[in-house]
Structure formats: C-alpha cells, structure tokens
Amino acid sequence: MLSMTRRGLLATSAAAAAGALILPHGVRAQEPKRGGTMRIGHGLGATSDSIDPATFSAGPAITGMLAVCNNLVEIDAANQAVPELAESWEPDAEARVWTFRLRDGATFSDGRRLTPQDVIASFNHHRGEDTISAAKASLEQVVDIRADGDNAVVFELAAGNADFPYMTSDYHFIIMPANEDGSLNWQSGLGTGGYVLENFEPGVRISLKRRDDYWKPDRAWFDDVQILTINDPTARQNALMTGEVDVINGPDLSTVHLLQRRPGLSIVETTGTAHYTLPMFCDVAPFNDVNVRLALKHAINREEFLEKVLRGFGQVANDSPITPANPYYAADLPQNTYDPDKARHYLKQAGMEGLQVELSTSEAAFTGAVDAAQLFQQSAKAAGIDIAVRREPEDGYWSNVWLKKPFCMGYWNGRPTEDDMFSLVYAQGAEWNESHWDNERFNELLLRARAELNQDLRREMYREMQELVSQDGGTIIPVFPNYVDAQNDKVAHGDVAGNRFLDGWKIVERWWAA
Amino acid sequence: MSAAQGHPLRRMILRRLLIGLFTLFVISVLVFLAVSLLPGDIAQQVLGQAATPETVAAFRRELGLDEPLIQRYISWIGGVLTGDFGRSLANGRPVAELLAGRLGNTMFLATYAAVIAVPFAVLIGLLAALWRGGWFDRTANVLTLTAISFPEFFIAYILMYWLSVRLGLFPSIADPGASPSLGDMITRAFLPALTLVLVVTAHMMRMTRAAVVNVLGAPYIAMARLKGASPWRVITWHALPNALAPIINVIALNVAWLIAGVVIVEVVFVYPGLGQLMVDSVTNRDIPVVQACALIFAAVYILLNLLADVLAIATNPRLLHPR
Numbered sequence: 001m002l003s004m005t006r007r008g009l010l011a012t013s014a015a016a017a018a019g020a021l022i023l024p025h026g027v028r029a030q031e032p033k034r035g036g037t038m039r040i041g042h043g044l045g046a047t048s049d050s051i052d053p054a055t056f057s058a059g060p061a062i063t064g065m066l067a068v069c070n071n072l073v074e075i076d077a078a079n080q081a082v083p084e085l086a087e088s089w090e091p092d093a094e095a096r097v098w099t100f101r102l103r104d105g106a107t108f109s110d111g112r113r114l115t116p117q118d119v120i121a122s123f124n125h126h127r128g129e130d131t132i133s134a135a136k137a138s139l140e141q142v143v144d145i146r147a148d149g150d151n152a153v154v155f156e157l158a159a160g161n162a163d164f165p166y167m168t169s170d171y172h173f174i175i176m177p178a179n180e181d182g183s184l185n186w187q188s189g190l191g192t193g194g195y196v197l198e199n200f201e202p203g204v205r206i207s208l209k210r211r212d213d214y215w216k217p218d219r220a221w222f223d224d225v226q227i228l229t230i231n232d233p234t235a236r237q238n239a240l241m242t243g244e245v246d247v248i249n250g251p252d253l254s255t256v257h258l259l260q261r262r263p264g265l266s267i268v269e270t271t272g273t274a275h276y277t278l279p280m281f282c283d284v285a286p287f288n289d290v291n292v293r294l295a296l297k298h299a300i301n302r303e304e305f306l307e308k309v310l311r312g313f314g315q316v317a318n319d320s321p322i323t324p325a326n327p328y329y330a331a332d333l334p335q336n337t338y339d340p341d342k343a344r345h346y347l348k349q350a351g352m353e354g355l356q357v358e359l360s361t362s363e364a365a366f367t368g369a370v371d372a373a374q375l376f377q378q379s380a381k382a383a384g385i386d387i388a389v390r391r392e393p394e395d396g397y398w399s400n401v402w403l404k405k406p407f408c409m410g411y412w413n414g415r416p417t418e419d420d421m422f423s424l425v426y427a428q429g430a431e432w433n434e435s436h437w438d439n440e441r442f443n444e445l446l447l448r449a450r451a452e453l454n455q456d457l458r459r460e461m462y463r464e465m466q467e468l469v470s471q472d473g474g475t476i477i478p479v480f481p482n483y484v485d486a487q488n489d490k491v492a493h494g495d496v497a498g499n500r501f502l503d504g505w506k507i508v509e510r511w512w513a514a
Numbered sequence: 515m516s517a518a519q520g521h522p523l524r525r526m527i528l529r530r531l532l533i534g535l536f537t538l539f540v541i542s543v544l545v546f547l548a549v550s551l552l553p554g555d556i557a558q559q560v561l562g563q564a565a566t567p568e569t570v571a572a573f574r575r576e577l578g579l580d581e582p583l584i585q586r587y588i589s590w591i592g593g594v595l596t597g598d599f600g601r602s603l604a605n606g607r608p609v610a611e612l613l614a615g616r617l618g619n620t621m622f623l624a625t626y627a628a629v630i631a632v633p634f635a636v637l638i639g640l641l642a643a644l645w646r647g648g649w650f651d652r653t654a655n656v657l658t659l660t661a662i663s664f665p666e667f668f669i670a671y672i673l674m675y676w677l678s679v680r681l682g683l684f685p686s687i688a689d690p691g692a693s694p695s696l697g698d699m700i701t702r703a704f705l706p707a708l709t710l711v712l713v714v715t716a717h718m719m720r721m722t723r724a725a726v727v728n729v730l731g732a733p734y735i736a737m738a739r740l741k742g743a744s745p746w747r748v749i750t751w752h753a754l755p756n757a758l759a760p761i762i763n764v765i766a767l768n769v770a771w772l773i774a775g776v777v778i779v780e781v782v783f784v785y786p787g788l789g790q791l792m793v794d795s796v797t798n799r800d801i802p803v804v805q806a807c808a809l810i811f812a813a814v815y816i817l818l819n820l821l822a823d824v825l826a827i828a829t830n831p832r833l834l835h836p837r
Contacts, residue, residue: 047790048602048605049605050605052605055560130575132561134561201692203786204786228687234671239687241686244685395552399553432566
C-alpha cells in the first residue's frame with residue numbers, strides 16, 4: 001500500500017521538518033519556567049467577596065487566597081493528599097489523634113516563621129459558638145487542637161478518622177497568622193504562599209505578586225498574576241478570544257465548540273468530584289417508599305441529561321455522590337438506567353400508579369437546572385409519572401427551597417474523600433442531609449470505615465455504602481459534570497487536579513508561561 | 515405669587531433643595547423597608563448553601579442584625595447625618611471607600627457618553643428639523659429608533675463582536691486596572707461609551723426635532739424667514755432658544771440614566787461602576803451599601819432635574835411665573 005512518489009516524499013519530509021520545528025517547542029512548553037504574567041477571567045465573583053476564609057464559598061477570592069496561603073495538606077492531580085505546610089503526619093492506632101509535623105523554613109511574607117499557634121488559630125476560626133464559617137460542620141469531630149513543641153500540631157478527634165489529613169486540605173483551612181490572643185488575623189491578608197496580595201478590590205480584580213523567598217522551589221512561576229472578575233459568561237469568553245485574559249473558568253458549554261475552533265485556544269476538562277442532585281425527603285410521602293424512589297431513579301434519562309444539559313462535558317452517574325475522582329469509587333455497581341417499564345413495575349409495587357409529584361427547581365441550583373427538570377418531566381411521562389415542575393426564584397433558593405421542599409434540585413462540589421462526602425450529606429442527622437435519608441447499615445458502616453486504616457477493608461465497606469446509597473438512598477444523582485476551563489497557548493500546565501475547577505483552585509502557583 | 519423675598523430664582527432653588535432633602539429621607543426609608551422585605555437576609559445570602567441555623571445566628575449576632583428594624587434604621591441614619599455611611603455588612607469595608615472609586619468610574623463613563631451623545635443628538639435633531647420629511651430626517655429617525663429598540667446588551671455584544679473580536683480595534687474588557695492613565699481609560703471605556711451613546715441618542719434627538727418643529731409654526735419664525743434669514747440660522751437663532759426648555763429636560767433625564775441605569779453595560783464590559791455594586795448589594799441584602807447607592811442615584815436625579823429647571827428658566831424666564 002505504501003507507494004513512494006516524489007510528491008508524497010516531499011509532503012512527508014515537509015511534515016517531518018514542520019514536526020521538528022514544532023515539537024521541541026511543544027516539549028519545551030512542558031518545562032516550567034519562571035517569569036511572565038497570567039491573567040485569569042474568573043466568574044462567581046461579587047463586590048461582597050471577602051478574604052475571610054470563613055466566608056469562602058466560590059469565586060476569585062479563593063483562587064487568589066490559595067496562592068497567597070498554604071494548607072497543611074494539598075490534593076495533587078492524582079487526588080492524593082500530599083504534604084504542604086505539614087511535612088508529615090502520623091495517626092495513633094485508632095486514627096483518633098493526629099500529629100502534623102510542620103515544615104521548617106515556611107515563613108509568612110512579612111518574614112515571620114510559621115508557628116503551631118498560627119495553625120491552631122486558622123482552624124479555631126471555623127470552630128466554636130461564634131464562628132460564621134461554612135466549614136464548621138467539617139470540624140465538629142475535632143475535640144482539641146494543641147501545639148506539641150515548636151513545630152508540631154496535634155488534632156484530637158472525637159472518633160477515629162482515617163481521612164483526616166485530606167480534610168485539612170479544604171480551602172477554608174488556609175493557614176494565616178494568629179493574633180496575640182489566639183484569634184485569626186485574616187485581615188492582614190498574609191500567608192506562607194508564593195504570592196503576596198497586592199491589590200484586592202472585591203468583585204473587580206485581585207493583583208498578586210510573586211515572592212522571591214517562597215519555600216516551594218518548583219512552584220509559583222509567574223511574576224505577576226491578575227484575577228479579573230468577569231461574571232457574564234459571554235464577556236468572559238470574549239475576553240479570552242480577544243486576548244484580554246489567558247484563562248477563564250466555566251465557559252458557556254453551549255458555545256464551547258466555537259471557542260475550540262479558534263486557533264490558540266483550548267479546553268481544560270477534568271472529571272472532578274462535582275455532582276448534581278435531586279434530593280427527595282425520605283420521611284415524607286410518597287418518597288418514604290423506596291419503590292417510589294427507585295421508580296423515579298429509573299424514570300430519568302441520564303444520557304439525555306448528559307448530552308443536552310451538559311453537552312457531553314460530564315459522565316453518567318449512578319445515584320451515588322462518589323465520583324471516579326474519589327479513591328474508593330466502585331465502578332462495577334449495577335447502573336440505574338432509564339427504563340420506563342421498570343419504573344412502572346416499581347410504582348405498581350408501591351401501589352402508586354399514576355404518581356404525581358412536584359419538583360422545585362431553579363437556575364440557582366446549577367446552570368440548566370430548569371431545562372433538566374423539563375427533560376425529566378418528559379422522560380417520566382413515559383413511565384406514567386406526572387412531574388409538576390415548579391420554578392422557584394433564584395434569589396434565596398438555598399435558604400428557602402433547598403432543604404425545605406421535599407423534592408428539589410441541588411449541586412455539590414463534592415469532597416475528595418468518601419467519608420467527608422457521606423458524613424456531610426448522607427449520614428443520619430447531618431445538617432445537610434438533603435434527603436432525610438436514614439439507613440442503619442449505612443450509618444454503621446460509615447463509622448467503621450472512618451476509623452479503619454486497612455485500605456482493602458475500607459474499599460469493601462465503601463463499595464457496600466455506594467450500593468446502599470444508589471439503591472436505597474433518597475437522592476437521584478443523574479450526572480457528574482466535569483470541570484471545564486478554557487485557556488490560550490500563552491500558559492501551560494502539567495496534569496490538572498480534579499478537586500475543583502482551575503486546577504483545584506491552585507492554578508496561580510501551579511501553571512507557568514508557555 | 516406673594517411679594518418676592520430675595521431673588522425668585524434663588525428662592526426656588528432653595529425650596530427645591532429642601533424638598534430634595536426630604537425626598538432623600540423618604541427614599542432611604544422606602545429602600546430600607548424594601549430590602550428588609552426581601553426574603554432572606556445577608557447571613558443566609560452570604561452563607562448560601564452553607565447556611566445552617568447556628569452559623570446564620572452567629573453571623574446575625576456579629577452584624578447586629580438581631581436588633582429590631584427601627585433601631586437599625588435609626589443608628590444608620592444617625593451615622594449618615596454625621597457623615598458616616600457605615601461599613602458593608604458583607605466584607606466589613608467602609609461604604610465610603612467602596613463607593614469612592616466606583617462613583618468616579620460611573621461619572622467618568624457617564625461624562626464620556628454624554629460629551630459625545632448630547633451634541634451629536636442635538637445636532638442630528640436640528641438637521642432633521644431643518645430637512646424634515648426629507649431623506650436625512652427619515653434615515654436619522656429609522657437608525658436612532660432601531661438603536662433604542664434593541665436591548666443594550668445586544669448592542670453591546672454586536673459592538674464587541676465587530677470592533678473587538680473581529681477587528682481588534684478596542685478592548686472587550688473596560689476595567690482600566692488599578693491606576694490607569696487618562697488615555698487608557700478613554701480607550702478602555704470606548705465601547706461601553708459608544709453603546710450608551712447609541713441607546714440615549716434617539717430620545718434626545720427626537721425631542722430636539724419635535725420641539726424645534728413645534729416652534730417653527732410660530733408667526734415670529736415666518737417673520738424671520740421673511741426678513742431673509744437662512745433656514746439654518748432660523749433654526750439655530752430663532753427656533754432653538756424657544757425650544758430649549760423641553761430639550762434640556764430630556765437631556766437631564768438621559769444624563770441621569772447614564773449615571774444610574776447602566777448596570778447591564780457595566781456587566782457586559784466588566785466596568786467597575788456603581789450599578790454593579792448596587793446589584794450585588796441587593797442580592798446580598800447588604801443594606802448600608804444599597805442605601806448609599808440609592809441615595810446617590812436619587813440625589814443625581816434630584817440635582818439634574820433642578821439643574822434642568824434652572825437652565826430652562828434661564829432660557830425662558832416666563833417659566834418662573836406659572837399661571
């Protein structure tokens with residue numbers, strides 16, 4: 001088949017020559033180098049943003065502060081907990097008392113050395129009566145935090161938790177300097193990270209400048225980084241196209257293909273821990289019957305959801321909040337599929353043919369939630385289920401609808417560990433148990449798995465728990481949306497972490513100029 | 515009218531300013547009530563999905579939101595009367611500091627747009643009156659009405675697509691950065707300013723045309739024509755001065771809108787002005803910031819209307835003595 005002609009030879013050698021010209025450049029782009037400026041067009045910002053870690057929920061302030069500060073532990077691209085300010089950590093035999101050894105040579109940008117008191121203040125900021133922190137629930141398990149000498153901090157938990165190091169990587173628990181009285185001096189805006197906060201104008205821009213004395217030798221490549229708040233998705237995309245910014249988060253999925261067509265622009269896509277949920281109150285009729293829950297789980301068309309609402313940027317989920325990015329994801333569980341006959345069968349079991357339910361939804365839950373509800377309405381019709389879609393106001397959705405209405409829609413960024421995710425939303429009595437689910441076997445396994453240090457046993461337990469949530473749980477989880485960002489060819493990066501968008505929110509210190 | 519005490523114009527301005535102050539007070543009460551009536555409060559909005567009863571309670575305690583409404587209003591207005599606008603509930607920054615930069619930006623953009631739009635609109639309006647019924651009149655009408663009929667964001671996107679994405683003439687992001695030069699600000703803000711010009715021109719142009727055409731029927735215009743004045747001179751020297759009052763009023767309203775109503779253009783071009791600040795603050799129920807923005811916007815309307823009336827009286831003193 002391979003016939004050598006003069007023209008063919010010329011074409012091949014030209015291609016080879018072009019390859020030789022392009023390739024070294026491509027390879028060089030993989031080598032991080034110092035210098036340059038990166039400009040990020042960031043959505044989700046507001047003039048009310050604050051650098052107080054207790055108020056973090058999303059947005060540019062977090063991306064900026066994660067460059068200014070470090071955590072004890074960070075999550076790498078393989079979703080592993082790796083040392084950051086903690087050089088190492090050690091549990092006791094029951095995984096109840098954790099000792100974190102702090103790194104030597106980490107200093108705040110005012111020259112002060114990091115001390116255990118700073119770590120303690122940074123965590124206590126999210127504990128106690130008066131805290132306004134969203135991360136309060138995660139630290140309820142902590143009984144005591146104390147210093148052990150000059151460079152170790154001891155966390156004493158109420159019960160064993162093998163995943164505790166993971167939890168310290170939460171973006172709320174950035175380490176900032178302590179005041180004399182033990183409170184946190186977040187107002188200073190100081191951290192041990194690779195950048196100093198030069199200018200912070202909430203809802204407008206954040207300017208960061210590189211520190212020369214950063215303790216990580218292989219991070220913080222750019223000299224300057226600008227984070228611009230651009231909330232309008234079209235404006236964000238235009239800014240990338242016109243070269244005003246180098247990276248944007250959350251491009252409009254319906255026009256991403258147009259963006260990709262432009263030379264020099266590319267999409268950064270990662271499967272993270274995010275998931276969309278449709279919680280049903282398991283203690284309210286008709287959802288108190290597991291057959292009704294199963295009928296609804298088989299009445300939603302997941303493929304259609306993925307294709308039409310997410311434009312393919314995601315994966316079909318199986319009514320469990322554990323995603324492929326989690327360490328103990330069970331890929332081999334039986335998949336709940338769209339099957340109107342099966343749904344009818346379950347309805348018959350429940351004696352609820354012609355079921356009527358009301359689904360509360362709003363774009364506040366996630367982009368495309370209202371469309372998704374209407375698609376669900378249509379697919380459920382084939383199973384004889386009548387879903388009344390009730391569109392709720394976006395304003396105040398999380399306070400007035402979510403956790404209040406028996407059947408609604410929600411969104412979770414997810415957590416890096418099974419235990420954290422399950423404890424926050426699926427454990428009996430959890431503040432955010434959005435489905436009021438209470439499964440005895442699940443709750444028992446949750447406690448046992450948490451304190452178990454043997455990996456194989458844990459895997460077994462988490463597998464069973466995922467099956468329980470999927471088959472008995474009160475939450476329909478149709479899809480895992482991917483984190484989608486877009487960049488131009490002036491910036492480069494290694495493998496991208498999947499715990500949040502923009503490289504696990506650590507883009508500022510991880511990326512470099514191409 | 516009773517016997518004059520002092521100059522009647524000065525008396526009028528004084529009276530109007532006092533009424534204006536009272537209006538501001540009423541507005542502050544109304545806005546305070548309206549924001550309080552919105553479902554949810556700042557604690558729930560800022561905490562969002564993470565609003566548990568305990569954290570919400572702690573948040574309210576910290577900000578003093580657990581006090582009764584009237585008490586909060588009184589302490590707020592007490593502060594304002596002593597020149598202290600308080601602090602943003604959301605991030606603890608002084609409201610005055612939050613507002614200062616943004617008010618400057620808003621004023622810059624409004625002035626930029628007004629400096630282009632007002633002479634442009636008046637000129638087009640005069641020419642349309644001069645050649646009324648002709649092709650220029652029709653074209654100007656169709657084009658300006660088309661521009662005003664499109665939503666602002668549409669015009670903004672069209673301009674952005676052609677002048678920025680396709681031709682690369684102007685930046686698509688108007689944020690001028692932390693410490694811009696005047697030249698930077700002018701280039702950066704060109705597209706938003708142009709969008710605003712297109713939106714406000716129709717109104718002012720049509721009012722100019724209508725007011726002038728209205729006067730053109732008067733006998734003294736016929737007199738001017740008969741004495742041999744050129745049509746352009748008749749319009750600018752004889753008709754325009756008598757048509758100025760309504761034109762000035764429309765210009766004042768449009769300039770007020772340029773200051774207080776341009777939030778969509780701000781969002782599309784990422785321009786850090788007051789509108790965006792106010793919308794964010796309403797979303798968060800950040801009452802001190804909402805109040806301050808509302809007072810500024812109301813004051814702008816009151817002062818510009820007063821200015822318009824004074825100017826109208828200056829061009830036509832008869833207006834001072836309503837029958």
